[in-house]
Amino acid sequence: KAxxxxxxxxxxxxxxxxxxxxxxxxxxxxxxxxxxQTPGQGLQFLFExxxxxxxxxxxxxxxxxxxxxxxxxxxxxxxTLELGDSALYLCASSLWTTQADExxxxxxxxxxxx
Amino acid sequence: xxxxxxxQPEMSVQEAETVTLSCxxxxxxxxxxxxxxxxxxSRQMILVIRQEAYKQQNATxxxxxxxxxxxxxxxxxxISDSQLGDTAMYFCAFMKRRAQKLVFGQGTRLTIxx
Numbered sequence: 001k002a003x004x005x006x007x008x009x010x011x012x013x014x015x016x017x018x019x020x021x022x023x024x025x026x027x028x029x030x031x032x033x034x035x036x037q038t039p040g041q042g043l044q045f046l047f048e049x050x051x052x053x054x055x056x057x058x059x060x061x062x063x064x065x066x067x068x069x070x071x072x073x074x075x076x077x078x079x080t081l082e083l084g085d086s087a088l089y090l091c092a093s094s095l096w097t098t099q100a101d102e103x104x105x106x107x108x109x110x111x112x113x114x
Numbered sequence: 115x116x117x118x119x120x121x122q123p124e125m126s127v128q129e130a131e132t133v134t135l136s137c138x139x140x141x142x143x144x145x146x147x148x149x150x151x152x153x154x155x156s157r158q159m160i161l162v163i164r165q166e167a168y169k170q171q172n173a174t175x176x177x178x179x180x181x182x183x184x185x186x187x188x189x190x191x192x193i194s195d196s197q198l199g200d201t202a203m204y205f206c207a208f209m210k211r212r213a214q215k216l217v218f219g220q221g222t223r224l225t226i227x228x
Binding site: 031033035042043044045048050055056058088090092094096101102103104105107108110 | 147149151156157158159160161164205209211212213214215216217218219220221
C-alpha cells in the first residue's frame with residue numbers, strides 16, 4: 001500500500017505570494033491533518049479534515065486555509081506569504097476507527113519564502 | 115490545553131548501549147494516546163511506539179519500550195542495543211482520543227556513535 005504523498009517536495013516563493021500544497025493520504029484513510037515544523041516553534045498543528053469537513057483547527061491566522069476533496073486528497077493554501085511561513089509542512093493521514101487513531105506522515109513540503 | 119515537555123534537547127551514546135529519552139505531559143483528559151515519533155535526517159516522520167492511556171502495561175516494539183507512569187504524567191522511551199540507524203530527532207506526542215490532533219514536544223536529538 002502506498003504511503004502518504006505530498007507535492008511539491010520543495011517550493012520557493014516570495015513575500016506576498018500565495019501557495020498551495022497537496023497531500024494524498026493512504027488509500028482508505030479519511031482523516032488528513034496538517035502540521036507546520038519550524039526550528040523555533042517546533043511542530044504545530046494547523047488543521048484536520050475528515051469527509052471534506054474541517055473538524056479541528058490550530059492557532060494560525062486566517063491566511064492558512066485548507067480543504068479536502070471527496071477522494072480524501074487535501075490541499076492547504078497560504079495567502080500573502082510572510083518570511084516566517086518558511087517551514088516544513090507535514091501532512092498525516094489516519095484511518096480513524098476506534099482501534100486505529102495513529103497518524104502516518106508524508107515526507108513533507110519544504111517551503112522557503114524569500 | 116495539553117502540553118508535552120522533553121527536557122533533553124540532545125543526547126549521545128555509543129552503539130549497542132541503552133538510552134532513555136524523557137517526556138512529561140500535562141492534561142486533564144482521561145482518554146488519550148501517547149506516541150514516540152522518530153524523524154531521521156530525511157525528515158520523514160516515523161511512528162516508533164504508541165501507548166493507550168487506559169492500558170497499564172507498557173508498550174514494547176522490538177528494541178523500543180516505554181515506561182508509562184500515568185499518575186506522574188511521564189512517558190519515557192528506552193532504546194536497547196542502540197544502532198547507528200537510530201540516530202534521529204525523537205518527538206514525544208500526545209493525542210486526545212479521536213481528536214486527530216497531535217501535540218508534540220520540542221524533540222530530543224539522539225546521536226548514536228560508532
